[in-house]
Amino acid sequence: MSAAPFWLTVLEAGMGAGALALALWLRPWRMLQGALLTPALAALACLPWLWLLPQKLPQGLQVQLSGACLLVLMLGWPLAVPVLALVAVLVWLIGHQPWTAVLTQWVWVGLVPATLALAVGAALRRWLPPNIFIYTLGRAFLGTALSVFLAGVLFEVIHHLLGGNTLHEALVARWLMAWGDAFLTGLFAAVFVAFAPQWLATWSDARYLKPPSA
Numbered sequence: 001m002s003a004a005p006f007w008l009t010v011l012e013a014g015m016g017a018g019a020l021a022l023a024l025w026l027r028p029w030r031m032l033q034g035a036l037l038t039p040a041l042a043a044l045a046c047l048p049w050l051w052l053l054p055q056k057l058p059q060g061l062q063v064q065l066s067g068a069c070l071l072v073l074m075l076g077w078p079l080a081v082p083v084l085a086l087v088a089v090l091v092w093l094i095g096h097q098p099w100t101a102v103l104t105q106w107v108w109v110g111l112v113p114a115t116l117a118l119a120v121g122a123a124l125r126r127w128l129p130p131n132i133f134i135y136t137l138g139r140a141f142l143g144t145a146l147s148v149f150l151a152g153v154l155f156e157v158i159h160h161l162l163g164g165n166t167l168h169e170a171l172v173a174r175w176l177m178a179w180g181d182a183f184l185t186g187l188f189a190a191v192f193v194a195f196a197p198q199w200l201a202t203w204s205d206a207r208y209l210k211p212p213s214a
Helices: 006-025 028-033 037-056 068-075 077-094 099-127 132-161 167-195
Strands: none
Touching (some): 028 077, 037 068, 037 077, 068 077, 068 099, 099 132, 132 167
């Protein structure tokens, strides 16, 4: 992602600071006392390399995977936000992009998809019955595709207004990349539901596996 103008950098910094302050106010570190310490450390070990991928590819249209929606499923939004902040710090330390570009990546690849995923999850819990397929197919797969794509649309529209890439081509690329994130998130969510449900803060056996009422 290219460096943003000063006013947009200020806006992104405000968005990041506000999300981080809200998340820390909820004291998410309390969740690390249980089984979620393992996926949190795994995210810090693996996610920076996923975010560094665009820096290793040729110039032009770059592949960018997020992983933020999976992180929300695993850790919950309050804990996912500071973990994403640490991921961005590692990307800045390891990579060669300026801090403004990493800030843009943190906001639009991390925070915005994570927040949209939280909203999608809340809507599904409110309007659809508690079912394992609603969780894996609806929230993890389709919800990720929607969240990542909408975050990409917001980013591309703003940068198109600033004279960036052709909007139509950028949106097609965002749509295709969103399905890559959706596939990975749906796959890992299904595996964790089956073999390690304790690594999913948003999963509940009592809610999603309860027998149907007579």
